[in-house]
Amino acid sequence: MARFSALAILCCSVMFLGVVRCKTVKRDVKALNEIKASLGWRVVYAWVGDDPCGDGDLPPWSGVTCSQQGDYRVVTELNLRWNKLQDTLPAEIGELKKLTHLYLSFNSFKGEIPVELANLPDLRYLYLHENRFTGKIPPELGNLKNLRHLDVSNNHLTGTLRDLIGNGECFHSLRNLYLNNNQLGGGLPDQLANLSNLEILYLSHNKISGAVTPKLVEIPRLTYLYLDHNSFVGRIPDGLYKHPFLKEMYIEGNNFKPGVKSKGTHKVLDVIDTEFLF
Numbered sequence: 001m002a003r004f005s006a007l008a009i010l011c012c013s014v015m016f017l018g019v020v021r022c023k024t025v026k027r028d029v030k031a032l033n034e035i036k037a038s039l040g041w042r043v044v045y046a047w048v049g050d051d052p053c054g055d056g057d058l059p060p061w062s063g064v065t066c067s068q069q070g071d072y073r074v075v076t077e078l079n080l081r082w083n084k085l086q087d088t089l090p091a092e093i094g095e096l097k098k099l100t101h102l103y104l105s106f107n108s109f110k111g112e113i114p115v116e117l118a119n120l121p122d123l124r125y126l127y128l129h130e131n132r133f134t135g136k137i138p139p140e141l142g143n144l145k146n147l148r149h150l151d152v153s154n155n156h157l158t159g160t161l162r163d164l165i166g167n168g169e170c171f172h173s174l175r176n177l178y179l180n181n182n183q184l185g186g187g188l189p190d191q192l193a194n195l196s197n198l199e200i201l202y203l204s205h206n207k208i209s210g211a212v213t214p215k216l217v218e219i220p221r222l223t224y225l226y227l228d229h230n231s232f233v234g235r236i237p238d239g240l241y242k243h244p245f246l247k248e249m250y251i252e253g254n255n256f257k258p259g260v261k262s263k264g265t266h267k268v269l270d271v272i273d274t275e276f277l278f
Contacts, residue, residue, distance in 0.1 A: 024053040024066065024073045031095035032064065032075065038090040042083055067098070074098040081127070082106045089133075094119040105151070106130045113152070115140050122146055129153040129178065136163055137179075142170025151178040153202065160186030161208070168194030180204040180226060187211070193218035202226045204250065212236055221245050229253035 032052040036043055046062040049055050053066035053073045060066060065077035075096050085107040093102070094116025100123060110132040117126070118140035126141075129151045136159035137152055150171075161184065165171065168191030177195075180202045187210030192201075198219050209231035216222065217239035223246060232254040240246060 022068060022071065022073055024051050024075075028052065028073075028075045028096055028098075031092045032061070034092040035090045038087075038092070039080075039085055042085055043080070065101075069098065076122075077101040077103075079103040080107065085109060087111075089114055091116040093117065096120065098122055100146075101125045103127045104131070108132055110134065112136075113138055113157075117141060118143055120144065124173075125149045127151045129155070131155050133157055135159075139164055139166055139170070142166070144171075146173055147171065148173050149176045150174060151176070152182070153178040154181040157182040157184065159184060160189075161192065161203075162186055162189045165189065165191055165195065167191055171195050171198075173197055176200040176202075178202045179206065182206055184208055188213045188216070190215040192216060196220060198222060199245075200224045203230065205229045207231060209233070212240075214239060216240060217243060223247050225249045227251050227254065231255060233257075 029051055033050060036047050048061075049058040051058070052061045052064045052075060054060040063079040064075060065079070066073045067076045076098055078093070078096065078099060079101070081103050085104075086109070088111035089104065089109045091114045093099075094114065097120065099120050102117075102120075102123060102125065105127045108131060109128075112135035113128065113133050115138040117123070118138060121144065123144050124146050126147060126149065130153075133152065133155040134157065137157055141147065141150065142165060157179075168189075174195055175197050176199060178200070181204065184203070184206040186208060188208065190213050192213065193215035196219065199221050200223065202224070204226045205228075207230065211234040212227065212232055214237035216225070217237055222243060225240070225246060225248070228250040230253070232251070233256065235257055236251060240249060
């Protein structure tokens, strides 16, 4: 029994030392130190040391979550919400190859959304709302096969939905798409029907015009549809009123023909993601 206890203690000690000595991959260390230098004093005071995952007595950097993969640690989440960050978003974020969650909302980032975000193959949740981004949303984001939630609402983004989704052969895993409160124009392309996993489509308060495509009926699990406060004309496709999953549809503030009926109430509804509430 004594020998067994000693062996167990030895094994635990070896395991503990292995965890302690586990290093963060150099790519992530380099990328986050470059981001740190770019973002300036607002994060410097909370990001102490050179290793974002912590080193020795130093804890992980605030807002940085790491996971162990094999013999190394990798950065899997970056949460910089509510930090009053300004200037442009550092392109080096695209070097955090194992990132799954990126929260940059409620800051003052300006300029264009960096196309380098499309280099994050494991990214599932991307929150960029409540900033000052301009220009078009990079269509390359559609190549992120694991992306489930994209929120770029409350910015100054332009372009069209057709610019974003192209022929619709993209965003295969996307469930929630928040584009509201921007300056998007154009119409609703038929290719939206190819976003087969989409559940929430939030387009309120833009400059989108034309007729509402009946192809929306073909999105099988569409549950919440926000079309209000745009420049739509014509009528709502009858199929939307019979859609088996559609719970709420908001259409006020458009130029629909008189007598167009609406489904659901006209109050502003705060729809939340099923997994995360921010």
